[in-house]
Structure formats: structure tokens, C-alpha cells
Amino acid sequence: MIAAPVLLTGATGFIGREVARRLLAAGRPVLALARGKEGEPAPDRVANALGCAPDGRHLGIIEGDLALPGCGLAASDWARLRSNVETVIHCAGETTFFPDDLLAFRQGHIDGPVALLHGLRGGRLRRWAHLSTAYVCGRRAGRVLESEGDLGQEFHNPYERVKLEAEGAVRRVGARLGVDVRVLRPSIVVGPAPATAGGTPANLFFDFIRLAARLARLADGTPVPLRIHAAPRARFNIVPLEYVAAAVVALAEHPGGVGETVHLVVSEPPTQEKMLDLITGRLGLRGLSLVDPGWLVDPSPLEGMVARMLSGYREYLQQDVRFDDSTARRVLGVCRVTAATLPPQAVHQLIDQALVKPMATRRFHAARRPDFTKI
Template sequence: MADVPLHRVAAAAPHPAPRHPALRRALARSRRDDARQRVEAAAAPRRRSRVVIAPAAVLVTGGTGFVGAAVIRRLLDGGRGVVALARSRPGLPARERVALAVGVAPDHPRLDVVEADLADPAPLAPADRARLLRAVETAIHCAGDTTFHPAAMDVFRAGHVDGPRALLRALAGGRLARWAHVSTAFVCGRRTGRVREDEGDVGQDFHNAYERVKLEAETAVRRQAGDLGIDVRVVRPAIVVGAAPATSGGRPSALFLDFVRALAALARRARGGRLPLRVVGAPAAPFNIVPVDHVAAAAVALAEAPAASGGTFHVVTAEPPPQRAVLDLLAARLGVDGLRVVDRAGAGEPSPLEARVARMLAAYAEYLEQDVRFDDSRARAVLEACGVPASRLDAAVVGRLVELALDGGARAGGGRSVACRAS
């Protein structure tokens, strides 16, 4: 292609002045306007054009744990910046612990890890505190010991109640405006029947110290945040199941999916697909489990949705099927028959196999026998508006849980293992 000649005008060669007086006056006005605009531009603050301000970072506690790691993954997948609070362990710095739990590289560009100890009345170093005061508008608190019956109640209560209060005080006066507090739907304790989202302490008895202290923490955090002008949203999941990070230290209990693995092992030895096994529970009661990915999606949405301001939300499976239906789905997926859920009154004398299974499920036996129905109308309304679909426990989901259990979590990402917990 031939070169196209370019006609240049020498920079020092002025254009001839126009002859017509009107054109000369117009040109003079144009030059005066240009000069005035240059002066005004020089005096005005310098601005960068087309700058997009990224959303402020979201602070997450408990990032090496079950729900916290899933929350961080959800935020990173959504393009958000995350500040994770964590402690180092011998031979494993905090940054590497969080990265291992989340399943990302330690140098992920949108993941910042800050050393912090929520057991300390001053959980943040001064330099880190100053930085977080400028950077964090939303916090999602997922940290907490999930032991049902702790040996040292003072330490346990301090971790659940005093820790988040200390962190709220440390972040007060900065940009922090919203605090999403991950609790548990089982702050209802031993209640049965319908439990509303706006109900807290109604004089209920509790199964264990975990439930009691989680309710204490909700109350204490709301009071502390109210004094500081920070908006609190409480997220109450049911029993959470899914892939837990190896960094969770064997907790929360992998009980539900351990049960699935045990059934699968029994099914392989069953003669003619027949596995006579009665599990003591409440056959018609809802099976209150919810996948961890749904809990993470809900927590992220509720943490910042304006409609969630000040609210409490049950994050549960929509219209959960009864226990007997879930056991039927498990039996169908494993190719056995003879599995039944029975109430304790009609259970009779257990077989040796049934006694072994009962011992395995002992930690959750009271939950299996509890007929409680969590109203989630407020959560569903907000989450639907945020584009978070309802979680359903159908044959497809049960099939995926069986696959996850049989896989052992080895390929669940980042070396995670299967787990469940009462949130």
C-alpha cells in the first residue's frame, strides 16, 4: 500500500488573520474564552477522567473455618476485595492458612490477610487498625468455636461474645457501617413448631452451651453496635453441610456426611439390596440442613442489602422435606431398601447395627428428634430481590451430597474435607 503524503503546517507558521471584521471578532472571543478556560482549569483541583471507585473491602472473620472460607470465596468470585482476619500457626503464617482454606494462591491480588486475635481485648495492631478504619465498610463475622459442650465456659463465652465486641470497638470511628453476624437458627434451643425470624430470647431451654452463647452473642453485638452507630444484620443458618477446609481442625463435625458414607459402606454389603435399619428421629419433621455455598451467598447478600438493615434472617432450605423423605432419597441413591426413620416411642429394642448407628449420631440425636420449622419469609424476600435463589433439598441435591461424601472431599477444592455443623 502506497504511503499517503501528510501535509504538515509548521508550528511557527501562523494562519493568516481573517479579513472579515465579524470573523476577526469571533476569533478574538474564542481565544479569550480559551485563555479563561485554561486559567480556570489550572486553578481547579486536578481530576482524573473516567475513574471507577472500587467498592470498599469487606472484612471477614473466621476465614480459615467452614462458613468463613466459603464467604471469602463468594466475595472473591464476585470481584470484591477481602480483608481476612486470622492467626498464624507454627510453621503456617496467617496468609497461607487463609489461602489454603479458601483454595487460592497466597498472593491473590484481592485478598489481604491481617494478623488478629479476637481473644485479645485489643485484637488489631495499631498500624493494621488505622488501615482498616480507612478501608472497611462491611464486616461479616463468621468466627467462633462450634463445640457443643466446651470445657472452659469463660474462654468459650469470651470468644463468642467479647471477641466481636472488641473488634467492633476497634473499628468504630472509621468507615465501618454494616456488620453481618453469622449465628445459628438453633438459638431457638429446644423449641418446637414454627419459629419466627424476629424471635430471640423467649425463655427457651437449650440443647447445649453453644446455642445459649450464640444467642448471648447476638444480643451483646446488637447492643454494642447500636452504641457505636453500626448497622447489624444477624444471619441464622440451619445445619450447614458441604466441603470444609482442612484448616478447620476437624471441626465442625462431619457427622451428616459420615453417616452417608457409613450407609454407603453398609449398602455395599447388603444382601439383595436389603438394609434393615431404623434411625430414631421425627419422621414428619423438616430435615433442617442447608448447603454451605447457599449460606455464603446469603451472608454476602444480606451483609450489604439495604432491605436487610437491622434484620434477623433464617437461612434455611426452602420447604424442607420431612426426614423420612430424605432417608428415602438416600436409600434410592445408594440402591438399598429397608431404611426407616422412627420416633423413639415406636423404636423398640435396637439391633446391634442400629445401636452402632445411634452411637454415631448421638451428638445430633436431639436435633433429629426436634420438630422445628424455621420461618424464613423475610430472608426469602430480601435474597430473591438480591438474585440469590432459594436452596432446595431435592433428589439432585441429595445426590450431590452423596457424591461429596463418597469422594471424601479430596477434590472439593483446596484439600477440603466434607463437614456439617449446626452453624
């Protein structure tokens, strides 16, 4: 007897594809709500992302778009979803910090999920796991608790503000409909990433490591004077993708997670200075330092190039925030998901991942037989 499918949004994205792979590998059927793009139908896009073909039994596709009225779903899709789905894992969302079309952005993040919740009313739906971001804290510094949301904070960009609004909207509707809403807030997720907007910070981090490796080869032991805009003592709030995906799968349905809001982070992240030391030490590169922006006078061409490369994240590299994850650790401890840590060996592993070839897009072959235990 096959279990009820999980309705997953965002399966073509950086985090959603990893969540889908884990669910499928654990024998959990997945219904992916996905959209077609540039002439490529949704089933092919999901198959390319996951490396396996939908078979309608383990992996099914519902073609929809959260930014469209009624999520772009047909009446028959709604009927199918209402009679099958008990759990939604909502990983979809544009991750651009400054969207060109704020209205469409809000529709995708707020109106779309709310419409999906309403549309599932009267069916089997019991719980909704909602991917948000730890950076709903905006520009706050110091310790941020999982129980904290809107404290009147300022935001770096519309992305953070809309993510916080979305949490509130989904919680309110969930409470009205009797659906258990769980809010999951990762920090900056890193790992081998596709070229999606959500994969940008991970790809940028890996690009920086590749650049450092090239400099180390060229310099051959000679110090390379390179000052980088970043607060040395601030925490470097990255979290490995494997932990985030394992935690999402566990927290979406575990009874200990009912109604919770959790930070999916490394509890004791290294400082940015320590992270730079670990990277340069591993690569045998000397001469790099972190400085406040005002201190970088007369930047060299190399320093200018690195500053431009990191410019989208400059303010995050100045922010010193510590995300408390007591609730996540308590619930995940019961689920036997090991807390994420970043000791030197784990950083070395990330460096090694960055130095293998960038992720290639796998192409979907209709003839490929799906093997859900090997994805």
C-alpha cells in the first residue's frame, strides 16, 4: 500500500529538488506542483531537475503557477489534490532580492500559497510546511529567536519583507482552516546548486573558493594582497543543503513540529574571519584580509573585481546576527536528524565540493526507467 503523496512546490528549485529526492528515496510519493517554461512542459522540467521521469505513482506532476489566479489549476486538479494530499511542503518562491514586478512577486509568495490553502479546504489536508528565510529578521543584529517575527525591523530588500508577510498570511489562513502550519527558516543555503536565483549565494560562495584556488596556484606561496569588504567578527551564516533538506522532510510531518517556527541554521557558525582562514589555509593562499568598506582605500583591480563579485551580498557580509535554533534542535533531535555544524572538516568538504566541476544540467530521457531508490 503506497502512502499519501506529499504535495511539493518548487521541485525544480535548489532546495525543492533535494527535498523531492529525499522523499522519493524514502519511498514517499511526491506530487510536484510545477510550471512549464520557455516551451518546456512542467513534467520535463521536474524530470530534468530530479534526474528521473514522473511515473504517476511515485512521482506525479500537477501543472500550475502560484502567481496565476486559482494557481492556474483546473477543476479536476483541485479534486485530485483535495482527495489525496494531507501534507504540503511549500518550497516555491522567487528568490530575487529586488524583483522587477513587485505585484507578481507578492502574488507568487503570498496570494498563491493562500489560494492553494483555500483550494485544498474540505479535503484531506492536515499540515503545511512553509519555507521562509531566517532573514525575515531584516537588518537586526545580535540574537534572533525562532518565536520572533515582526518587531518593526528594517529590511535589506523587498524579498525579506514579503517573506515575513507570507509567513503571517499563511499562518492566519491555516488557523482559520484548521491546518497545522510549520514555518521553516533556513539561513543561506550552500551546496552544489543549479543556476537558479536560489542557487546564487551557493554558486557565489563556490565561485569565490574557485577564484581563491586559482590565485593560490598563480601565487605559488607568495602573499596576494586582497582586502575584502566584510566584518571579520560577524558570523558567517551559511548552512549545508543536505541538512536543510533532511530537516525539511523530518519537520514537515513529525508530531513534535506542530505549529512551530524553526531556524534551519548552523547553531555555532564560524566568524567570517575564521571561514576565510579555513578556506585560504586549505588552499595554501596567503595575504587575504577582511575590512570594513570605509577602510578600503585605493582598491587594486583584483580588489575591485572581488567587491563587484560580492556586491549583491555586501550588506549581509556586514551584518552580525546569531539565529537561535533551540526549537529546531529539540524537534530534530527526536527525529534523529543531526544538528548542522561547520567544523574545519565540514568546511574542507564544502571546498572540495566547490572544486569539482560546476553542476551540469541533466537532460530528461523519456525512455529512462525511474529508480526512486537511487536518486
